[in-house]
Amino acid sequence: MALKLRLKPCERVVINGCVVQNENRRYTLTISNFAQIIRGSDILQEEDAVTPVRRAYFLIQSMLLDPEVAANGSGAAAAMMAQLYTTFVRADMQDRIARAMGHIGERDYYKALSALRPVMEYEATLLSAAPSAPAPSFQTDGVGHQAGRHPGQYPGG
Structure with a gap:
């Protein structure tokens, strides 16, 4: 088709x-x-990848754009997605994250990005509703390999 x-x-x-x-x-x-x-x-610019979902989106986008990143980034993407899945408690968001993980496994990165867009919007809503809470973050080594852990769940997550 x-x-x-x-x-x-x-x-x-x-x-x-x-x-x-x-x-x-x-x-x-x-x-x-x-x-x-x-x-x-x-396309998400690297300087805009400042939240956990946006960092995951940026890594998947990088996998779509660069075969070398795709070859080396699937483990980091899987770890980021697993962490997001356990962070978000809403079933519809978990479903979208699970679909994105499936698309990554199939190397269909555009569909993975499409599945994550509503999660990015939801994340932005949560973060704007809790302005006093610090934005949770993943620490990466520049290639998307996770160096740290997210300390907890999103408020209202």
């Missing part, structure tokens, strides 16, 4: 590591086989 990408004017998309930018009008691009694809609007 082919994937149809409807690109907005000047929108960017990364396909198997290659950045493609649309011209000044709408365009539909059809991808006929499996490819690692991410829209420019879905």
Whole structure:
């Protein structure tokens, strides 16, 4: 089954590591086989990966964009996702995290990112509801390997 990408004017998309930018009008691009694809609007910048879910998202995104990171990052991604699964107590968030873990196992990183987006939104809601609480964090070594542990659950998690 082919994937149809409807690109907005000047929108960017990364396909198997290659950045493609649309011209000044709408365009539909059809991808006929499996490819690692991410829209420019879905790309998280490293400096914005400041929370546990965003760090997991950034690592998975890096796995999508760079085969070397994909080859070395699956263990770190699995550890981060397992920790997120036990941190969030809402069943719908755990389900999304579990789906993301399954997609990582299948090397379908875009679907893993899609599964995590609502978890990122929920995390942002929790963190904005508790401004006095310090933002929990994962410590990583720059490649996404977890160096520390998250001390507890999110407020209301």
